């Protein structure tokens with residue numbers, strides 16, 4: 001009986017308007033996905049069997065051989081990725097809690113050696129705050145694997161302006177924070193308050209991971225606001241993410257595109273190529289639907305873009321809930337980038353930004 005081909009992932013994966021569907025590539029992608037799924041199932045079984053053994057239920061389970069839980073505090077050998085964009089969440093999240101332990105289990109299954117754990121506190125960022133303090137606390141036991149970031153909203157009422165921002169950021173850094181973000185505030189990317197905060201991040205030497213769309217860190221087509229910020233604070237390290245950032249891969253982009261997931265061929269001359277080329281301290285985070293879409297919408301362009309900007313692109317997922325589908329693994333592996341490019345994007349660039357290389 002011929003096997004039915006099931007669609008993988010969200011509809012956009014198959015049916016981008018005006019896109020030619022590349023079946024061969026898609027099938028290869030699907031095989032990689034199945035392998036990953038199998039691996040995750042094996043991993044889950046191992047965990048389950050360990051959990052049962054610990055609780056004395058192994059004898060009646062019968063299904064799996066009893067094995068101890070191995071929750072690596074050290075990076076596993078042969079690990080391939082550093083994920084620059086994940087969140088841990090609390091139990092009132094509608095998709096359930098994602099603890100540091102379950103995050104590490106997922107990382108082990110996906111060959112992720114380290115992840116940057118990002119708080120979210122601006123009212124526009126998410127529906128409840130994930131504070132810096134929470135992230136620092138939850139990652140404390142796993143700092144070899146989980147790298148905590150910190151966050152402040154530019155509207156924070158500080159006394160004495162930058163001096164107090166610097167003081168607060170310095171305290172977070174002393175407590176273990178190694179970067180700033182996810183910066184997702186509801187204002188213009190070049191708002192004077194944001195420029196002041198970015199200056200403070202530069203002073204404390206914390207790289208900034210920001211989300212750009214039509215609500216947060218807003219800008220206009222071509223990203224002139226971001227360029228003003230880059231010129232105003234040339235010493236800050238900025239890592240771009242989000243729909244507005246990734247829509248700007250294309251030379252033709254509308255204001256509405258900055259808040260969405262535009263499909264179809266990418267026109268050359270986009271703001272990303274230009275800005276990544278001109279500003280040594282600007283980087284790109286491939287996470288989430290926006291990062292995936294930007295590369296997937298035009299595979300030819302995407303492949304060349306990743307190679308052109310190999311020193312500036314960082315692997316990321318935006319993983320924040322159990323069983324969340326992450327398309328970046330399949331897409332990037334299926335693209336078969338040259339090994340040196342892959343190494344840079346998958347982990348080396350991220351390690352460099354953390355001063356670990």
Ligand SMILES: [Zn+2]
Pocket residue numbers: 085087118182318
């Ligand atoms: Zn995020």
